[in-house]
Amino acid sequence: MHPKDFVLETYRQRYGKEPTYLAIAPGRVNLLGEHVDYNDGFVLPAAIDRATYVAFSGAEPGSDHSTILAADFGEVTSFTESSIETKIDANGAPLCEWARYPAGVAWALKGAGLAIQPMQAVFASDIPRGAGLSSSSSVEMAFAVAWSALGGWSIPPMELALLAQRAENKYVGVNCGIMDQFASACGVADRLLLLDCRSLEWQTLPIPENIAIVIADTSVRRKLTSSEYNARRQACEEAVTILKKDLPGIRALRDVSVADFNRFCHKLPKMVEKRARHVVEEVERSLRAIQLLQQGEIQAFGQIMNECHVSLRDLYEVSIPELNAMVEIAQSLPGCLGARLTGAGFGGCTVNLVEKPKVQAFAAELAARFSIKTNLKPEIYICRVSDGAQVIPTSLH
Numbered sequence: 001m002h003p004k005d006f007v008l009e010t011y012r013q014r015y016g017k018e019p020t021y022l023a024i025a026p027g028r029v030n031l032l033g034e035h036v037d038y039n040d041g042f043v044l045p046a047a048i049d050r051a052t053y054v055a056f057s058g059a060e061p062g063s064d065h066s067t068i069l070a071a072d073f074g075e076v077t078s079f080t081e082s083s084i085e086t087k088i089d090a091n092g093a094p095l096c097e098w099a100r101y102p103a104g105v106a107w108a109l110k111g112a113g114l115a116i117q118p119m120q121a122v123f124a125s126d127i128p129r130g131a132g133l134s135s136s137s138s139v140e141m142a143f144a145v146a147w148s149a150l151g152g153w154s155i156p157p158m159e160l161a162l163l164a165q166r167a168e169n170k171y172v173g174v175n176c177g178i179m180d181q182f183a184s185a186c187g188v189a190d191r192l193l194l195l196d197c198r199s200l201e202w203q204t205l206p207i208p209e210n211i212a213i214v215i216a217d218t219s220v221r222r223k224l225t226s227s228e229y230n231a232r233r234q235a236c237e238e239a240v241t242i243l244k245k246d247l248p249g250i251r252a253l254r255d256v257s258v259a260d261f262n263r264f265c266h267k268l269p270k271m272v273e274k275r276a277r278h279v280v281e282e283v284e285r286s287l288r289a290i291q292l293l294q295q296g297e298i299q300a301f302g303q304i305m306n307e308c309h310v311s312l313r314d315l316y317e318v319s320i321p322e323l324n325a326m327v328e329i330a331q332s333l334p335g336c337l338g339a340r341l342t343g344a345g346f347g348g349c350t351v352n353l354v355e356k357p358k359v360q361a362f363a364a365e366l367a368a369r370f371s372i373k374t375n376l377k378p379e380i381y382i383c384r385v386s387d388g389a390q391v392i393p394t395s396l397h
């Protein structure tokens with residue numbers, strides 16, 4: 001069942017009535033600018049047509065409990081504005097892992113002085129978890145817009161995204177950058193998003209008419225990777241500290257040109273140099289890619305995606321054999337302009353740019369060849385680029 005029908009149906013069964021609202025917040029796929037959001041770089045994501053859906057209404061009059069059912073897990077949590085301060089539920093037990101996402105959003109909104117009305121909610125998603133499509137920020141953004149609708153207040157989507165990021169950083173404890181929440185909040189149908197992760201200025205860019213974005217899920221899920229992620233963030237910070245001695249003007253790796261990096265990189269420990277080189281070159285690649293896209297040079301844009309994969313594989317070292325296999329097969333197929341792993345890596349998905357007339361054959365062939373090579377069952381899907389998070393009164397369905 002589609003998650004939208006699933007949450008509506010589950011809500012009706014549980015509460016014996018229609019929910020007042022339905023919130024929808026998409027996942028995202030990043031085309032270029034990987035592992036640069038926390039280095040103040042540029043990213044090029046798009047919101048996708050897989051999303052988290054929340055069917056919800058205000059809590060019963062007099063109740064100060066928010067009751068939230070995670071329909072995909074068949075688990076329920078209940079918390080109050082005061083219980084979430086100490087990460088416990090209304091019964092005094094620690095909030096389970098998934099409950100920290102909606103509770104964290106409530107906590108961050110409240111911290112910003114925004115009113116939180118207790119809600120009864122059922123949510124579900126068709127974004128695979130831990131697959132590089134950012135299921136977590138879609139859950140956060142879905143609840144962020146839900147509480148905005150219930151509270152009757154509204155703030156710009158980027159500000160809502162920043163509060164959701166704060167929830168993930170400070171409440172859930174995952175040190176993510178702003179890209180994921182931004183894309184889920186600010187997505188525009190049929191357009192790529194270009195975000196400057198330093199100034200937070202953003203704009204949209206066209207996707208050529210004849211091009212499809214294809215997501216290929218290896219079905220491998222990343223595990224225990226927060227230590228790897230943190231180690232890479234640390235390497236980037238260390239590189240800035242060392243390079244600052246010769247380049248006093250820099251604040252982040254985004255400020256280092258490839259030429260300057262090549263002059264001073266011998267001062268970095270070998271591993272730090274590799275990590276930092278990926279970031280410095282990726283920032284340069286993304287600037288080139290933006291120009292190409294604006295000129296409609298999609299072939300050359302695809303080439304840059306291919307270069308990005310090599311860099312993530314060999315310098316940033318966040319790929320795995322299954323992602324490499326998916327990329328190599330894709331690049332060998334007719335109509336494929338570019339392919340690379342997307343998201344943090346260590347499992348999950350690749351993103352592919354494919355000529356529309358060849359996309360069905362591409363998807364079928366990619367799945368077949370990947371299965372033969374790895375014995376895994378991949379999921380290939382042709383993605384529609386979607387709008388950002390929103391709330392729809394259910395009377396409009």
Ligand code: ADP
Nearest residue numbers: 070072097098124125129130131132134135136
């Ligand atoms: P991703 O890369 O998909 O964002 P994360 O590890 O950051 O992966 O977030 C995944 C976590 O988000 C899950 O472990 C769960 O706690 C929460 N989550 C995501 N989707 C759902 C869902 N449909 N129902 C409940 N929790 C979810």
Ligand code: MG
Nearest residue numbers: 134135136137
């Ligand atoms: Mg996440």
